[in-house]
Amino acid sequence: MNIRRTWPLFFVIIPLIAGCGLFQSTAEKMYERMEKVVSIEDGFKNEQERLIELEKKEKEIYDEILSLGMKDRDKIARLSDEAAGIAKQREECLEKERESMIRAEEEFKKLTKDIEKLDDEKLKKNAEKMYDTMMKRYELHEELYRKYKQGIAYDRELYAMFKEENVKLEDLEDQINKINGIYHEVIELNGQFNKQTEAYNEAKVQFYKDAGLDVKTE
Numbered sequence: 001m002n003i004r005r006t007w008p009l010f011f012v013i014i015p016l017i018a019g020c021g022l023f024q025s026t027a028e029k030m031y032e033r034m035e036k037v038v039s040i041e042d043g044f045k046n047e048q049e050r051l052i053e054l055e056k057k058e059k060e061i062y063d064e065i066l067s068l069g070m071k072d073r074d075k076i077a078r079l080s081d082e083a084a085g086i087a088k089q090r091e092e093c094l095e096k097e098r099e100s101m102i103r104a105e106e107e108f109k110k111l112t113k114d115i116e117k118l119d120d121e122k123l124k125k126n127a128e129k130m131y132d133t134m135m136k137r138y139e140l141h142e143e144l145y146r147k148y149k150q151g152i153a154y155d156r157e158l159y160a161m162f163k164e165e166n167v168k169l170e171d172l173e174d175q176i177n178k179i180n181g182i183y184h185e186v187i188e189l190n191g192q193f194n195k196q197t198e199a200y201n202e203a204k205v206q207f208y209k210d211a212g213l214d215v216k217t218e
Helices: 026-040 041-069 072-108 113-115 121-162 169-210
Strands: none
Touching: 026 041, 026 072, 026 113, 026 121, 026 169, 041 072, 072 121, 113 121, 121 169
């Protein structure tokens, strides 16, 4: 039976970089807003770390279930319930993380009015490009969220199947294939999200330079 499954270790995520500085320029409001977005996304980063720990713990239980075969039904049922409980915790973390990203996106969207007020056309064009880069990042995160949530649902279905006395091996294989498929998509989206984050970080630093802001990035 093909029972190897994919574990995404999903939140190996590149964070937004923060800047610090004091200035008296027309771009100050944009700076303050973008750094506020970084602060809001700190909640996102905290949930990433928690998710990784939960994934590792759940994987250990999953491996233990497989080591039992289908011999010790009582222990398999107990471990399956435990794994399902961790999957539920992962979903709770995911929702908290998503809330942070939604709040950050709402704050970031307020930049549009500031961008319109920029007098320098080249600076405005660069700011618009930076804005579009970040919005693409948020679109990727929304897709990442949906796929990962679907993966959790598939995981919980699998743990319920482990508890069935007459479950067929073919059905388990089919379910695990579904899980592997969705998590491969998650891993791919995660890579795209990280690349988009890097692109935004670079665009933001360049904007600060073009605007003449004396900012040190962290």
